[in-house]
Amino acid sequence: MSDRGAELAALCKDLVSDPSYITGRRTYPRTVTMDDVADVALAVQHEVDEAIRMRDARAAEQGLKLACERGCSKCCEEIVMVTLPEAALLARWLRRPENAGALAAFRSRFAAWQAAVGDTPKRMEDAAQRGDQAEYVRLHTDNMMSRTMCAFNQDGVCQVYEARPLICRRAHALDTAELCGPHPVGLGRRKQIDFPPLEQFGNRMLGILWAGHHAAGGARMRRDALCAYVMKLVDAAP
Numbered sequence: 001m002s003d004r005g006a007e008l009a010a011l012c013k014d015l016v017s018d019p020s021y022i023t024g025r026r027t028y029p030r031t032v033t034m035d036d037v038a039d040v041a042l043a044v045q046h047e048v049d050e051a052i053r054m055r056d057a058r059a060a061e062q063g064l065k066l067a068c069e070r071g072c073s074k075c076c077e078e079i080v081m082v083t084l085p086e087a088a089l090l091a092r093w094l095r096r097p098e099n100a101g102a103l104a105a106f107r108s109r110f111a112a113w114q115a116a117v118g119d120t121p122k123r124m125e126d127a128a129q130r131g132d133q134a135e136y137v138r139l140h141t142d143n144m145m146s147r148t149m150c151a152f153n154q155d156g157v158c159q160v161y162e163a164r165p166l167i168c169r170r171a172h173a174l175d176t177a178e179l180c181g182p183h184p185v186g187l188g189r190r191k192q193i194d195f196p197p198l199e200q201f202g203n204r205m206l207g208i209l210w211a212g213h214h215a216a217g218g219a220r221m222r223r224d225a226l227c228a229y230v231m232k233l234v235d236a237a238p
Contacts, residue, residue: 008043011036015211022211024220032215034088034233040212041085044205048166051202055195059174064193067173067180071157074180075171076150079121079143080226083209084218086165087229093163094234102159103234106151106227113151113227117143121225129221151227165226166209170202 011032020026059066094103120143127135152160158168173180173190180190214220224232 004039005043008036008039012040012043012208015040015215016207021214022207024210024214028211028215030215032212034216035092037085037212037216038089038092040208041089044085044208045089045166045169048169048198048202048205051198052169055172055193055198058195059193062193064174067175067177067190068171072177072180073149073153073156073158074177075168076153076158077144077147078150079117079124079140079148080150080165080167081121081124081223082165082167082226082229083213083223084216084229085209085212087224087226087233088216090160090163090165090226091230091233093160094230099160102152105154105159106230109151109154110227110231113148116146116148117225121228125222125224166202166205170198 014030015021015028018026021028056066093099094106120139124136124139127133127139150158152158152164158164172192174193175191177190210221223229
């Protein structure tokens, strides 16, 4: 393990050493930079990718077919809510010179996306804060019914696939994508594989992201829409 790898492993362990760091009830006592939390998010994504490969292998063993493929973008019509670390990672990825085209394309689509979603992300998080899951789902579903495409998607293809957040990595459908997308009575009714180890592992990794979110100054237990969060961070970069 590299020195940086060992440093990040120690940081991740320390971040979840107190549940209050995860919930934001207690301030993490050490300085954590945006690069630190971006690296934490990258490490978490790599770990979850390995668990996803295990899930996909289990599906193949059971003769199940994953429907997801390039150009399938129903999931991209959802408002993706993320914590600060994953937004910081994507903003850093976009600032790389080799990704200038993706950044320019994102900027060109952002205003239309923002106008379409309006204050829905804030209202979703307000509902989450109140514990009103029904209202959260209603707002989420209504937005999907409007077919508002993510500003990172161009012609059905994710332009930031390499740096996409956990929720995008874990999404999948079995057999057919025809059941993906919104329905008047709730979110998509697509078939999915039941793989508890991934869910359990993913929830633990989410705890690390929340702790990093709070340690780096994120609003307590409040996420933001991926596109909006990334735009703020890209514009705030020196």
